[in-house]
Amino acid sequence: MTRSNLIGGEMLNWSDLQPGDARPAAAGPAATALLAATLHPEDTVLIAGPHAADLITAVASRVTSVDLLVRSAPDAEELAELLSEAKGEVFCGSVDRFPVDEKSSGYDVVVALDGMDRLVGPDTARFSWAEGLGRLVRQLAPGGRLLLGAENSFGFQRLVQPDIAAALPRDEDWGRNVGDRAPAGLRPLTAALDDAGVQVRRTYAVFPSLVQADVAVSSVGGFTAVVGARAVAARNEGPVLMDPYRVVLDAAEAGLGLELAPAWYFVVGADAPAVLPEGVAPEGEGVLLEEHLLMALRSDDQAELRRVIPGYVAWLGSGGAGSPDNVILDGASYRLFGEPQELDVVEHLARFAKRALESGSRQPWPAAADPHALTARLASMAGITVPEQEFTPDEVIRPRGSAEQLVTVARLADELAHASARAILFEGTVSGIRRSLPYRVGHAVLNPARVIRRRLKRVLRKVRR
Known part of the structure; x- marks a missing residue:
């Protein structure tokens, strides 16, 4: 005892x-x-x-x-x-x-x-x-x-x-x-x-x-x-x-x-x-599908995204049941890593979109925190149309870590600065065109014609009355 x-x-x-x-x-x-x-x-x-x-x-x-x-x-x-x-x-x-x-x-x-x-x-x-x-x-x-x-x-x-x-x-x-x-x-x-x-x-x-x-x-x-x-x-x-x-x-x-x-x-x-415990990590070759897709996003490899996503969607259609975070990509084949997830195709892609935004991963498109827009873009690569929905601030997905949030803010500020610079350049170009001699000549030639046209319309309306 x-x-x-x-x-x-x-x-x-x-x-x-x-x-x-x-x-x-x-x-x-x-x-x-x-x-x-x-x-x-x-x-x-x-x-x-x-x-x-x-x-x-x-x-x-x-x-x-x-x-x-x-x-x-x-x-x-x-x-x-x-x-x-x-x-x-x-x-x-x-x-x-x-x-x-x-x-x-x-x-x-x-x-x-x-x-x-x-x-x-x-x-x-x-x-x-x-x-x-x-x-x-x-x-x-x-x-x-x-x-x-x-x-x-x-x-x-x-x-x-x-x-x-x-x-x-x-x-x-x-x-x-x-x-x-x-x-x-x-x-x-x-x-x-x-x-x-x-x-x-x-x-x-x-x-x-x-x-x-x-x-x-x-x-x-x-x-x-x-x-x-x-x-x-x-x-x-x-x-x-x-x-x-x-x-x-x-x-x-x-x-x-x-x-x-x-x-x-x-x-x-x-x-x-x-x-x-034994068996908790799968054996064999391959890479986690989520990591492969994130790498393609970071390197702006849209050709790889358009190659892999249709294959993944086809695998889901044949009975596969896993989101990219628990699916292994081995060449052109897919296999489950962990428990199956009973979601439809769009929900699987939406889960990946949310995790990508939470990780603060770079995107080849203008940065945004709208998971629906990113899901729709990914789904379109497999020929799937996702209905549009009204954007609300509650849908904004922020990166999980403070460091990733700061990186995202810096990336958004950089994109905003580039967009502002392009707008200033466009405005300067338009202003220069308006000050040019050909523009002023054309404007002088066409302006009388516009005046005559407006006056004729007024005369015709009076005659019809």
Whole structure:
């Protein structure tokens, strides 16, 4: 029967499982998939730090025994009751008080997917990230496996979201020594693991965070970048500095997707799939149709738009059910990426038009924020006529990010300046024509004829009366 043990440094009036003003526990489909891929039925496991209850019960159901190390006394009691039928113990306190049993062979697996920050409480004044790593490594049996999470202090979240919340201290933000923090950046973290004698088998980029690990990928590029970008965009739905979706894809194209990930998983001593959960990113050749169309818009390649859009519309007519953001273009063939979307052809094109305007993408036509006009223009390339509708200001689509909004404003100002210059040039040309000798001669010749014509009309009207 599972029981709870106080080891020192425990927090009596605190909960990481049900926080009032703090981060929730580590969780997510990617975390579940990683545990399923690396745990064996004969394993003895130590779970260190706050992990969601469903993760803990999933581990307990598939291994020989599981011990827990948490700093919250209420959480320890709750988990001990939850695992009453499982074999293992719950230790409540800080990791620096957790004893290393020299007589024991150690654990087969140590799981710390939440990282090091919440393995200690305020009673531990100084305890570095490297010391915490050393403590966990010493709990491993020879040849044991370590599953470690780490937050990125300068990831996509810093680029896309104003860090207003950081200025307001939370309940868990008590004063800590600067040296207690994890090394900043992937390379320093990897170097710290090497210094501890830990050989990492696989490193994952985790999206969108450790506490909501929707997807984890070992390389960020192609379709894995798309699933990562979707996860980050879904997490940042409010005001943003830059469009989250585009930031992730642009970073991946520049080869910085892994370094700028919101968090990482490090797998030591075990093999794991390249993508978690498996199947979340499609395999095979091709490019996301939306990206292909956006590239054609940016480069003013209207010939490519007129080639691809009729083919896409024909694919929809043959039973395809996907908007450009979840359809893969491979040469002249199309295939679905994700769940089908039951929309008609115009609605699929309207969805793309809206996403293109939200991204602040350049258009080969005069800039506008009218999704209906852009939809109609795209539909006409496939021979589809979209009925006109009255434009209303509510239809204006603004780019998601502040940076893209500024770029759009600059582009509109430039177009307005060019239009104004053309108007001034036209007015000057007309004025010059009117001052020219041929114009004045023609005007003098034709003007009497106009006067005679008007007078004849008046005379004829009087005669008819």
